[in-house]
Amino acid sequence: xxxxxNPPNPFESARVELEVVAEEARLEVYEEEAKSALSKxxxxxxxxxxxxxxxxxxxxxxxxxxxxxxxxxxGFGAGTDFDRRIVVKTNIATRLREAFDKRSWxxxxxxxxxxxDCYQPLEATYGLTxxxxxxxxxxxxxxxxxxxxxLVRRDVDVLQRLTSEAxxxxxxxxxxxDDAMGRAIEPNASPPSKRIETVRILAxxxxxxxxxxxxxxxxxxxxxxxxxxxxxxxxxxxxAFPILLRLPKEVLPVxxxxxxxxxxxxxxxxxxxxxxxRGGKLNxxxxxxxxxxxxxRWALIEEIFEKQRKRLGLDxxxxxxxxxxxxxxxxxxxxxxxxxxx
Numbered sequence: 001x002x003x004x005x006n007p008p009n010p011f012e013s014a015r016v017e018l019e020v021v022a023e024e025a026r027l028e029v030y031e032e033e034a035k036s037a038l039s040k041x042x043x044x045x046x047x048x049x050x051x052x053x054x055x056x057x058x059x060x061x062x063x064x065x066x067x068x069x070x071x072x073x074x075g076f077g078a079g080t081d082f083d084r085r086i087v088v089k090t091n092i093a094t095r096l097r098e099a100f101d102k103r104s105w106x107x108x109x110x111x112x113x114x115x116x117d118c119y120q121p122l123e124a125t126y127g128l129t130x131x132x133x134x135x136x137x138x139x140x141x142x143x144x145x146x147x148x149x150x151l152v153r154r155d156v157d158v159l160q161r162l163t164s165e166a167x168x169x170x171x172x173x174x175x176x177x178d179d180a181m182g183r184a185i186e187p188n189a190s191p192p193s194k195r196i197e198t199v200r201i202l203a204x205x206x207x208x209x210x211x212x213x214x215x216x217x218x219x220x221x222x223x224x225x226x227x228x229x230x231x232x233x234x235x236x237x238x239x240a241f242p243i244l245l246r247l248p249k250e251v252l253p254v255x256x257x258x259x260x261x262x263x264x265x266x267x268x269x270x271x272x273x274x275x276x277x278r279g280g281k282l283n284x285x286x287x288x289x290x291x292x293x294x295x296x297r298w299a300l301i302e303e304i305f306e307k308q309r310k311r312l313g314l315d316x317x318x319x320x321x322x323x324x325x326x327x328x329x330x331x332x333x334x335x336x337x338x339x340x341x342x
Contacts, residue, residue: 054118055086056074056086065251078251100139100330101330117189121151124154149190174212185220196235203236216301218245219266220270225242226304245274
């Protein structure tokens with residue numbers, strides 16, 4: 001466990017500086033009843049409209065996680081608070097069912113893990129992601145999910161049902177080919193080797209599975225792209241896409257501290273390479289540029305990625321994208337007893 005360390009929260013009007021050594025960051029779980037299950041996305045940078053997030057915060061503690069600033073809306077910090085103060089939406093599956101029962105719902109694809117990982121360790125206890133998948137299967141609603149966790153293997157049965165009766169795509173995030181590097185930057189996520197193993201298990205079960213090389217961290221893991229793509233293709237992945245490292249204001253100090261601790265001799269190399277791809281800055285928040293870079297170095301990475309992706313057959317269309325005709329069906333409600341004599 002790391003000591004408590006959080007960047008200043010811009011939503012807090014006052015700060016207290018401790019004059020004693022901060023205590024170790026311990027896991028704290030907060031249960032809440034969500035008012036709704038579906039979050040609507042209006043960003044042009046992502047290819048979905050609706051997402052479900054059973055958890056706020058993430059125990060995986062990935063140093064680069066773009067979702068860290070969202071924890072500040074709860075009055076928490078974007079650093080160790082995000083990693084250790086986890087909010088669990090205990091009624092999320094009930095709220096999802098209520099949303100599907102509304103006449104306005106048309107059966108669009110629902111994405112799990114639009115913000116934090118839906119298969120982080122607490123899912124093994126709470127089972128909220130599985131419960132949401134079961135609701136989607138009952139209503140034959142298309143699903144897409146992304147995770148770093150091998151825990152997704154537990155739900156192969158419901159994912160198979162969704163595959164056969166609706167549509168289902170699973171994306172496994174594998175930014176590193178090296179387990180040790182993964183452990184340094186993503187300390188509590190499943191090792192990259194286990195994620196590739198998970199790709200194989202899902203593919204053999206007939207589930208549409210792909211990989212995300214996100215984030216690509218220039219100077220750290222950009223030389224692992226080919227290895228990761230080859231392993232993913234050999235395991236049965238159908239598609240792959242890259243995402244360049246994003247460092248929003250409150251994420252930068254968390255990532256920078258982890259990078260300096262784990263790879264001090266590479267830290268300047270990473271920062272300089274990122275500035276080269278971000279027009280001299282460490283981050284570019286503009287729509288259309290947040291997940292990709294610019295300049296000759298990024299163009300070369302994109303070219304290499306695309307050539308290898310096509311060579312390995314990782315450019316097949318995901319079957320989990322929006323369908324021309326939705327498979328969505330509301331299950332028939334049990335008829336009242338007197339109706340049987342109508």
